[in-house]
Every structure is written in structure tokens, then in C-alpha cells.
Amino acid sequence: MQRLKKPWTDHRAELLLGAVSLSTGLIVLFMIAFVTARAWPTFAHNGLSWLAPGGSLKVQVEGMLATSTKPPASAYHVRAWPIIYGTLLITGLAVLLALPLAVLSAVFIVELAPLALRRTMIRVVRLLASVPSVIWGLLGILVLVPFLGNHVITAAERTSLQNTVQLTGAGLIIAVVLLTLMITPIMVALTCDALAAVPGAWREGAAALGVNRLRAIRAVTLRAVRPAIVAATVLATARALGEAIMISMVSGSVFFSPRPSDGVAFLFEPVRTLASTIVDFREGLGGAPALNSTLYAFALLLLFSVFVLSLAGYLVKLPLRKYQVRG
Amino acid sequence: MSAQGGLSVAAAPRRGRGSSMRTWRWSDRLVWLAAWGAGLLLCAVAAAIVIYMGYRGVQYLRPSLLFSHPQPSGNQAGSGGFLDPLIGTALLTVIGIVLAAPLAICSALWIVEYGHGGRVRQYLTRIVESSIEIVAGTPDILIAVFGVAIFQLHFLRFASEGSEGGGVTGRSFLAAGAMMSLIALPPMFIATRDGLQAVPTHMREAAFALGKTRIATIRRVLLPSVRPNIATGVTLGISRIIADTAIVLVLLGDELRLSPHHGGLPVFNLLRGAGSSLTSYVYDNSPAGEGAAPQKAYAAAVVLLLFVLLLNLAVESIARRQSRSGGSLAIGGFV
Numbered sequence: 080m081q082r083l084k085k086p087w088t089d090h091r092a093e094l095l096l097g098a099v100s101l102s103t104g105l106i107v108l109f110m111i112a113f114v115t116a117r118a119w120p121t122f123a124h125n126g127l128s129w130l131a132p133g134g135s136l137k138v139q140v141e142g143m144l145a146t147s148t149k150p151p152a153s154a155y156h157v158r159a160w161p162i163i164y165g166t167l168l169i170t171g172l173a174v175l176l177a178l179p180l181a182v183l184s185a186v187f188i189v190e191l192a193p194l195a196l197r198r199t200m201i202r203v204v205r206l207l208a209s210v211p212s213v214i215w216g217l218l219g220i221l222v223l224v225p226f227l228g229n230h231v232i233t234a235a236e237r238t239s240l241q242n243t244v245q246l247t248g249a250g251l252i253i254a255v256v257l258l259t260l261m262i263t264p265i266m267v268a269l270t271c272d273a274l275a276a277v278p279g280a281w282r283e284g285a286a287a288l289g290v291n292r293l294r295a296i297r298a299v300t301l302r303a304v305r306p307a308i309v310a311a312t313v314l315a316t317a318r319a320l321g322e323a324i325m326i327s328m329v330s331g332s333v334f335f336s337p338r339p340s341d342g343v344a345f346l347f348e349p350v351r352t353l354a355s356t357i358v359d360f361r362e363g364l365g366g367a368p369a370l371n372s373t374l375y376a377f378a379l380l381l382l383f384s385v386f387v388l389s390l391a392g393y394l395v396k397l398p399l400r401k402y403q404v405r406g
Numbered sequence: 407m408s409a410q411g412g413l414s415v416a417a418a419p420r421r422g423r424g425s426s427m428r429t430w431r432w433s434d435r436l437v438w439l440a441a442w443g444a445g446l447l448l449c450a451v452a453a454a455i456v457i458y459m460g461y462r463g464v465q466y467l468r469p470s471l472l473f474s475h476p477q478p479s480g481n482q483a484g485s486g487g488f489l490d491p492l493i494g495t496a497l498l499t500v501i502g503i504v505l506a507a508p509l510a511i512c513s514a515l516w517i518v519e520y521g522h523g524g525r526v527r528q529y530l531t532r533i534v535e536s537s538i539e540i541v542a543g544t545p546d547i548l549i550a551v552f553g554v555a556i557f558q559l560h561f562l563r564f565a566s567e568g569s570e571g572g573g574v575t576g577r578s579f580l581a582a583g584a585m586m587s588l589i590a591l592p593p594m595f596i597a598t599r600d601g602l603q604a605v606p607t608h609m610r611e612a613a614f615a616l617g618k619t620r621i622a623t624i625r626r627v628l629l630p631s632v633r634p635n636i637a638t639g640v641t642l643g644i645s646r647i648i649a650d651t652a653i654v655l656v657l658l659g660d661e662l663r664l665s666p667h668h669g670g671l672p673v674f675n676l677l678r679g680a681g682s683s684l685t686s687y688v689y690d691n692s693p694a695g696e697g698a699a700p701q702k703a704y705a706a707a708v709v710l711l712l713f714v715l716l717l718n719l720a721v722e723s724i725a726r727r728q729s730r731s732g733g734s735l736a737i738g739g740f741v
Contacts, residue, residue: 088619088621089619089620089621092620092621092624093516093520093620093621095512096512096513096515096516096520097516097520097530099508099509099512099513099516100509100512100513100516100517100530100534101530101533101534102509103509103513103534103537103538103541103591104533104534104537106537106541106588107537107540107541109552109556110544110548110549110552113552113555113556114548114551114552114555117555179440179444180444180447180448183437183440183441183443183444183445184441184444184445184447184448186441187441187442187444187445188445191438191441191442191445192445196445199449200445200448200449202718202722203448203449203452204448205718205722206452206456206715206718207448207451207452207455209645209649209714209717209718210455210649210711210714211648211649211650211651211685211710211711211714212649212651213649213651213685213688213689213707213710214455214459214688214707214710214711216689216692216694217688217692217703217704217707218455218458220692220693220694221692221693221700221703221704222458260451263448264448267448291429291430291434293430293434293437293438294434297434297437314543317543317545318545320545321544321545321546321547321548322545323545323546323547323652324547324651324652324655324689327694328689328692328694332694354545354547357547357551357656358547358652358655358656361655361656364551364554364656365554365558365573365574365575365576374551375551375555378547378548378551378552381545381547381548382544382548385543385544385545385548386540388543389539389540389543392543393536393539
């Protein structure tokens, strides 16, 4: 290095590039620190029972809107279980629906589809993955919600629930269906990359043993990419947890926990998630301190879940290094 | 599987590669059918979206809408067009890319070119890579909420308007654009990093042998050869930014028209003020927002979808020109 003309230039360049790179780490630290600090008052007042059910969340949040800049300690009282339940319900159902759909489509794309159709499918998956969430929401609120409200929900279902909640069509089922369609392309893409990386010799080995094509797929290929499927599911779950705009548009925006005991009407009941609640009350960020802190607490819970999921995704992907697949 | 040779065992039936479905068990046939069904379902959904939006576009999209300001009006005929949201989307894209591109490219260069010597460097490299992975996995609504927390700090008052009571609104094009850069960062970083890793080592060695320093090698050899990768990354970043709604809604407020700050530098005033983007225009004009002008929402959504489709095509054509398309489906970044 001493024979180069200006070794210090190189050194300085490295320091500069390194400093710029590390700023991303700083941003992440800041994000955790700021959101935690803003969320702290609500956790300090409620403790861990913040997560528990109790009382009406609607009354609690609307009470916060009314409080002044110096709220009494009682203003912070909140029990967030209804929207945690809503988040788990929507995310869980969407992932359950998306998993078989995604695995089957990935198998179709990589193993079964004729070449021309395969190229089309790749474009289709890319297109579906890049449709903005506000367009999914728009189609939901202007096409699916009126359809459900006018043609599917029966008068009997409406009257049976008229004292608890109004069934407009906007609710659980539309949010779940749209969310499924939104996360499926992500899972398909990751699974496809893994399927394509399975060594061809393994398939040939299965074929040499005399099993048919589909048996080979089920017994060899899919088994080999199981970690990739799990990793894709984990990533898709994180995506689904954070989806805010589409759910805020199509899920009715009412603090209500859908009750499975209501039968079919359960599917049409409105629901809120952590992320969609933040969107619905976005004007409250920086406003009344109690509501502000509560909204940051929702964000902190979301941040924590997403961190746990990315860590899980990383751990699950480790065995994939064997096949030189980068997820 | 070649059944043409005479070496087949005893009376084994001849099985060709696609002709054997008749011998499959019914459960295998069912899975085969389900796979076709799933694939065709995705095709049908995509086709339905494109066709339906195209139909609405023909119905409601008029060129005049692109060149007229939104008007505060109850009825749809008088509510104007979406010139301001278009400008807003362009502003956000420019701010986001200008902030994110240096960060992404510098990080990729540092990690690939400098990140290997010594334990400290490996440790720092891992920190940078995992923090970008964390940013990639963070939902946009969280980034938006974080942006509010940052830009409502008192010393960042210059970036947005003051609110009544001495606070800071924290809502401006600068704030939203800065947070947009976090969304655009991961795909740009990954595209650049993968491009650098694909540059053969002998090109670097040749440059060193000619007496070039590392940084000169980067400038004269590596950056020119990864230019298509950077272009792919930037395109993916742009398509992330124009598709994002949550950051705009939270960090730009609900103003449909550009509302520049008064009394300052001309361009900076605009950046310091609030406004809207195509996505927030769609949201506000749908029944979910306040405007309730669904025709305008459809028209703006069609424009948005067109942009997204064009950017998809751009990514594809860059990849094709590079002719190293390994058939990977990875949709930008950590997906």
C-alpha cells in the first residue's frame, strides 16, 4: 500500500463510506428509542394489563381525545386487547389462506406450467406484488363492500346483530381476502426462488426410482424447500401485521371484536387492527398526550412483533445457505 | 425414464413423461388440479384488476384532470383534477431517492469492498446489513409514526410548520420525503450489493495491478460496471415510494392542494409545506376519506397503476438488457 501514490485518500474514503453505512444502524436505534420513549407513559400507567381485555376501547380512546394537554393519570387507562385480537384474527386467517395458495402456485410456476404460461405467471406475480395497497383498498371499498352489503348479507343477519353492531359489508372477510391476495405474491416469489434452486439431480433421482412427477414434487422438492416456505410465511406474516391502509379502508373502522359465536355473520363483522387504528387516529399523533402515547404504544407492539418475526425468519433461513439460496 | 431402450424390467409398462397421468393416484391428480387452479386464480385476479381499472380509466380519466388543481367541493363535477397530487408524488420521489441513493450505494460499496479485513469490520458489516434488513421489514406505518416523532422535535421546526400552542406539526414534504428514503433504501442497497458481488475479482486485481487505489478502482471500474444494477435499484425504490400511502397520510396531512409555507425561500417553502400525493388523493376521495368523489379516486388510481406497470416494465427491460436474468422472481430487496 505504501507504493500507491496517496494511501491516505483510500483510508479516508473507507472511513467516509463506513460512517455513511453505519448511519442506517443509527436510524434503527433512533426508531426504537423514540417510539419506546413516546409509548412509555401509557405502559407506566397500565402495566402489562395494557394487553388485557377490559371495558370498551371505544370509550377509552374517545375519552382520551377529550382530555387536555395535562391529562390526569386516569386518562391513560386503556385495554388494547380488542385490536390485538383483531390483528391476530386478520393476520392469522390471511396467512392460513395464503399458505396453500402460495405453495401450490409456486409449484405450478416452477414445475408444472408450460413455458409460455410460466413467463406470464412470473409477470402476474410481480404485478400483484406491486399493486399499491390503496388500490386494493379502493377496489375493496367501492366494489366488494357494496356487493357484500347489497347481495350477500341477509336481513336476518342484520337484525340479529342490530343492537350490537351495524353490518355494512365492510368487515373481516373482505380484509382477510384482500390481505391474502396481497401477501400471496411475496410467498410465491420466495418459494419459487427456493424451488428453482433445488438441484435437478434430486428430481432425476426420484424419477429414476419410478415415482411420478407429482410424487417427486411432494416427496423431494417440497420437502427440500420446507425452510424456505417457513421463512416466506414468516415474512408474509410481518407484512400482513403491518398492513394499515387497505385494512383501514375495508374493515369498517369500528372498535369491535368479531365473535365466532355469531355464526356466518362473524365474517361480516367490522374489526380494527393495530396498524389500521394508527391510520384512523393519525391526527392524534402529537395531539392530546394520552392518545399520542397510546398510539405510539400500538406502534411499539407492532415494532416488537415485526422484530421477532424478522429474527425468526433469519433463523429459519440459515439451513437454506446449503443450497446457495439467498432469501 | 427413457423407455426406448430394451433394458426395461420384465413387464413394466412404458411410461412417457407427460402421458402417465392415467396411472396417477387420485390424490396426486387432485394436487395437480389444485396447483393449476391456484396458478390460474392468481392470473384471474391480476387480469380482473387490470381490466376493471382499465374500464374505470376509460370511463373517468380525462386529460384535463391531470392539469387542474383539486377544488374543495362537495359534488364530483366541481372537485377539480389532481395536478397537485401528481406534483406531490414527484416531489416525494425526488426527495426520497436523492436521500436514499448515496446511503444505499455507499453502504453497498463499503460492505463489498472494505468489509472483509479484520474482525471489527466483519462485525460492523453485519450491523449494517442487519439494520438494513430491519428497515426492509418495518411496515410503512411504523416508519411514518417514527417520522412524526422525529420531525415534531423542536430543533427540526425549520422542516415543517409550527402549530398552535408552540408545537411543531412535523408534517411536510421534507418530513415525508425523508421517511420515503427509508422505504427506498433496501431495494437500492440490495441491487447494488448483488451487482458488486457479481463483478469478477480479476477486474479489481487488474485495476490494482495498474496502480489504482481502491477508491479509484471503485470510481473508474466498479461503479460503471454496476450502473444497470443501480438503475434497477432506483426503479424499485421509485415504485415503492409512489405506491406508499401510510407515510403520506401521516406525514403530509390531509391537504389536497399544495400549501407552501409563507415567507422564506421559494422552493424550500414548498418543501416545508403540506400537500398530497396520488395515493393520499385516492384515499381521501374514497369513502374511507372525506372527499367521497369515487370517480376522481378511480381516475387517480388508474394513473397510479399505470405508473406501477411502467416501472415494472422498466425493471424487466433493464434486467433483460443485462442478460443475466437467472429467472429469479425476487421482487426487489428482501421482498
